Amino acid sequence: LFFICYFIVRLIIATLGLPTKIRKFRIRKRHEAAHVTLLSGMKEFLEGRYTKAEKTANKALKFKESSEFIAINAAIAARSAHELSRYSQRDEFINVLENKAPDEKALHAITKAELLLDENHYEEALNILHGLDTVEKNQQNAILRLELKAQQQANNWEKVLDLVDQLVK
Secondary structure (H helix, E strand, C coil): CHHHHHHHHHHHHHHHHHHHHHHHHHHHHHHHHHHHHHHHHHHHHHCCCHHHHHHHHHHHHCCCCCHHHHHHHHHHHHHHHHHCCCHHHHHHHHHHHHHHCCCCHHHHHHHHHHHHHHCCCHHHHHHHHHCCCHHHHHHCHHHHHHHHHHHHHCCCHHHHHHHHHHHHC
16 A cells, blocks of 8 residues: 555656656757757858858747857858848848847957958948957957958058057967
């Protein structure tokens, strides 16, 4: 009788804990699917399959993940759309990056500046890069390299020399 009651109590406890276990299982599966989608989008972008990369990154944006996750996927989608000359879609993804991942200022600035420099809009790119914090700006070589490229396009040779000195250090 004791063992029967014990197993009934254990069965009730297991049954009551089942919704929590199912919820955790679903969350874990969703995280795994999100990360697989992120990696797939990055791989497709790096392989030069921009149409698939854009679709995959857009699909990954539908997952409710961290702001870093959203920022990376929005940047991949924006760059892919840019490579395909889909500028309106590119701008939509840049807006997603700016609005849904406001903490990722450096990624937003780098992405937008690179895309603007690709279109020879160096003045807009310089404005974006100058809008960054000086600490953040001086810590990242990528930002300095972009500013160097923009200053070269603007024929600001004194600034180019200063930036070259900074990058050498």
